[in-house]
Amino acid sequence: MTLDGFDSERSARITSVDWAALAEDESKRLQALGVDEGAEVAIMHRGIFGTRDPIALRLGNMTIAIRRAHAAAITVEAV
Amino acid sequence: MSRKYTAALVGNPNSGKSALFNALTGARQKIANYAGVTVERKAGRLILPSGEPVELLDLPGSYSFDAASPDEAVTRDVVKGTFDGEAVPDVLVIVIDAANLEQHLVFAQEVLELGRPTVVALNMVDLAERDGLTLDPAALSEALGVPVVPTVAVRRRGISELLAAIAEAETHADEEAHKRWHLTLPERRLSAKHIARGTILSKSTRHSIENGVDKVLLNPWIGPVILFGLLFIIFQAVFAWATPFADALEGGVGILSEATTDLVPAGIVRDFLTEGVLEGVGSVVVFLPQIVILFAFILIMEASGYMARAAFLMDRLMAGVGLSGKSFIPLLSSFACAIPGIMATRSISDPKDRLTTILIAPLMTCSARLPVYAVIIAAVIPRTTIGPGIGLQGLVLFALYVAGIVGAMVVALVLRSTVTKGAASGFIMELPRYQLPRLKDLAIGLWQRAWVFLRRAGTIIFVATIALWVLLSFPKADPGESQLDASFAGAVADALHPVLEPVGFNREMSLALVPAIAAREVAVSALATTYAVDAEDEDVAAEGVTEKIAALWSLPTALAFLAWFVFAPQCLSTIAVARRETNGWKWPTVMVVYLFALAWLAAGATHWIAVSLGL
Ligand SMILES: Nc1nc2c(ncn2[C@@H]2O[C@H](COP(=O)(O)OP(=O)(O)OP(=O)(O)O)[C@@H](O)[C@H]2O)c(=O)[nH]1
Numbered sequence: 001m002t003l004d005g006f007d008s009e010r011s012a013r014i015t016s017v018d019w020a021a022l023a024e025d026e027s028k029r030l031q032a033l034g035v036d037e038g039a040e041v042a043i044m045h046r047g048i049f050g051t052r053d054p055i056a057l058r059l060g061n062m063t064i065a066i067r068r069a070h071a072a073a074i075t076v077e078a079v
Numbered sequence: 080m081s082r083k084y085t086a087a088l089v090g091n092p093n094s095g096k097s098a099l100f101n102a103l104t105g106a107r108q109k110i111a112n113y114a115g116v117t118v119e120r121k122a123g124r125l126i127l128p129s130g131e132p133v134e135l136l137d138l139p140g141s142y143s144f145d146a147a148s149p150d151e152a153v154t155r156d157v158v159k160g161t162f163d164g165e166a167v168p169d170v171l172v173i174v175i176d177a178a179n180l181e182q183h184l185v186f187a188q189e190v191l192e193l194g195r196p197t198v199v200a201l202n203m204v205d206l207a208e209r210d211g212l213t214l215d216p217a218a219l220s221e222a223l224g225v226p227v228v229p230t231v232a233v234r235r236r237g238i239s240e241l242l243a244a245i246a247e248a249e250t251h252a253d254e255e256a257h258k259r260w261h262l263t264l265p266e267r268r269l270s271a272k273h274i275a276r277g278t279i280l281s282k283s284t285r286h287s288i289e290n291g292v293d294k295v296l297l298n299p300w301i302g303p304v305i306l307f308g309l310l311f312i313i314f315q316a317v318f319a320w321a322t323p324f325a326d327a328l329e330g331g332v333g334i335l336s337e338a339t340t341d342l343v344p345a346g347i348v349r350d351f352l353t354e355g356v357l358e359g360v361g362s363v364v365v366f367l368p369q370i371v372i373l374f375a376f377i378l379i380m381e382a383s384g385y386m387a388r389a390a391f392l393m394d395r396l397m398a399g400v401g402l403s404g405k406s407f408i409p410l411l412s413s414f415a416c417a418i419p420g421i422m423a424t425r426s427i428s429d430p431k432d433r434l435t436t437i438l439i440a441p442l443m444t445c446s447a448r449l450p451v452y453a454v455i456i457a458a459v460i461p462r463t464t465i466g467p468g469i470g471l472q473g474l475v476l477f478a479l480y481v482a483g484i485v486g487a488m489v490v491a492l493v494l495r496s497t498v499t500k501g502a503a504s505g506f507i508m509e510l511p512r513y514q515l516p517r518l519k520d521l522a523i524g525l526w527q528r529a530w531v532f533l534r535r536a537g538t539i540i541f542v543a544t545i546a547l548w549v550l551l552s553f554p555k556a557d558p559g560e561s562q563l564d565a566s567f568a569g570a571v572a573d574a575l576h577p578v579l580e581p582v583g584f585n586r587e588m589s590l591a592l593v594p595a596i597a598a599r600e601v602a603v604s605a606l607a608t609t610y611a612v613d614a615e616d617e618d619v620a621a622e623g624v625t626e627k628i629a630a631l632w633s634l635p636t637a638l639a640f641l642a643w644f645v646f647a648p649q650c651l652s653t654i655a656v657a658r659r660e661t662n663g664w665k666w667p668t669v670m671v672v673y674l675f676a677l678a679w680l681a682a683g684a685t686h687w688i689a690v691s692l693g694l
């Protein structure tokens with residue numbers, strides 16, 4: 001399943017990322033931050049009403065904000 | 080005599096490079112708790128223990144040499160020696176966050192591949208301790224093959240050790256680089272993980288405070304309420320808290336003015352001092368307390384780490400107009416001043432996104448507008464409360480800020496569907512750890528802002544005001560004739576007035592706008608000088624500009640003037656920096672034209688509506 005629909009505050013392992021669905025500079029930035037195959041992430045916070053966009057991810061010792069559109073391109077499995 | 084060496088600070092954003100730079104050189108570079116504070120190369124001088132000076136470069140934070148945004152490109156070019164007119168730095172100082180080794184070691188390894196003389200500053204060891212980490216710097220040094228110095232930049236811990244390590248590294252500066260084997264990003268990440276594991280001796284299971292605090296501050300319902308509540312309090316405070324200080328300053332200016340009148344014989348010199356310098360420039364200086372209060376709030380938001388959370392909360396709204404939360408930080412900086420705001424857009428990777436942000440940055444209410452707003456509001460808006468703790472004056476000020484923001488959002492929407500059309504941009508940003516703002520940093524930051532403001536008053540505002548005073552004072556009026564009518568400035572006002580009369584401006588206002596092209600605060604000093612020069616007798620001249628406006632302007636006229644300043648691009652420096660950052664005159668021209676058009680329309684609409692409401 002995609003990270004977008006994954007439960008909050010549950011660890012997930014990234015199994016694949018559909019880089020083609022993302023802009024090039026965004027792909028670079030995500031990879032630079034460690035969002036890549038094999039990484040363990042958890043959604044910690046979701047944004048404002050309705051759309052619940054953006055989302056805050058826990059990744060190692062970091063918290064990073066990404067859009068749901070990015071999360072939708074990331075396939076994860078439960079750990 | 081040996082040559083002068085250079086060293087450069089490199090590392091991930093927010094690792095404390097600028098804080099170290101300040102500690103090493105005694106400079107006062109801006110530091111703040113979010114990624115992307117430094118966006119250009121800055122040079123300073125450090126003195127090695129031997130007494131030898133070394134040029135030190137502070138660089139923008141970067142995640143990789145494979146740059147994704149203009150600020151990262153600067154770092155890559157400087158470090159690789161492809162930056163215009165600059166040699167490769169002799170020594171590299173890699174700054175890493177001790178509490179986030181796994182991430183920071185990824186870029187550190189990429190830098191180490193260059194094989195240059197390198198020192199690693201293991202910074203923020205205090206935060207690592209706070210998070211319950213015990214680290215082994217010697218193991219890290221072993222794994223990386225370069226010296227590692229634990230530091231706490233903001234407390235100047237480890238600085239002398241770092242200097243010694245830099246001096247050591249410098250002795251290898253003229254050797255051939257020992258380029259290392261190139262690792263791919265996944266390989267570097269894996270190896271970073273291993274090295275981090277080897278460096279962390281123990282890790283207590285203490286919970287970080289971030290998650291708990293963010294549960295409240297990023298809560299989809301409570302979070303935005305807190306953010307807007309905070310902004311509201313700021314604008315109330317700007318008026319409520321500043322009043323006693325502003326009154327004291329005003330009193331001081333009054334005393335100086337009287338003393339000048341007593342001491343200096345009547346004539347052109349006295350007029351120059353009282354009408355030009357004291358009435359004019361003095362009328363701007365009295366807003367220092369307001370500026371300081373505004374900046375105190377901004378600096379606390381920046382230092383605590385809340386700024387990035389505010390960006391998170393605003394992202395949705397920004398997405399609605401085709402921007403992202405990434406634009407929020409430059410825009411928020413623009414509340415201080417559009418110039419650093421426009422500079423800060425360098426951290427935005429998408430070029431169209433960046434251009435849009437540059438074009439709307441002048442709509443954010445910069446601190447130079449504060450004197451203009453404050454003087455008009457104080458003159459025409461009664462000092463009443465409309466509810467517990469809610470002053471009407473503060474509310475009007477808040478409304479003006481909101482008007483700027485709404486205007487910016489509408490303009491962004493239009494731009495994004497016309498000239499900067501393109502795919503909606505994403506939002507990827509680190510949310511930094513929370514920190515308690517340090518009082519000393521805060522005090523230094525406030526002192527710097529106050530100094531910048533006073534320097535402006537002493538330079539650009541002074542010059543523009545004096546130029547206006549000269550134009551107002553000559554030629555001298557015949558007895559019975561108004562000085563304004565007789566002067567050169569009167570002719571300028573007459574020429575401009577027909578354009579601005581339809582939107583309700585009087586002649587003095589039209590005139591004040593001309594020198595205020597240089598800087599917005601000049602509108603206040605220009606009005607003050609104009610009324611002072613034109614005053615028939617000394618008693619009237621002794622009245623402040625606020626009283627003059629209160630007596631002479633109608634409410635619709637005053638409101639129209641406020642509306643004008645929400646939009647008008649009255650700032651030469653902003654136009655200049657927009658030219659530099661967009662590499663040409665095209666976009667600054669677009670900016671100036673659309674902003675003046677909006678200013679005229681907004682002033683007009685305000686005036687016509689206010690008149691028809693019978694205000
Ligand atoms: N507790 C602690 N805070 C630090 C230390 N060094 C820096 N900081 C804080 O960390 C934040 C970031 O510091 P900066 O010096 O602006 O970081 P930078 O690496 O220059 O960041 P960019 O310019 O965005 O790349 C600021 O809030 C500093 O006050 C440290 O050793 N300990």
Ligand SMILES: [Mg+2]
Nearest residue numbers: 096097116117
């Ligand atoms: Mg910096």
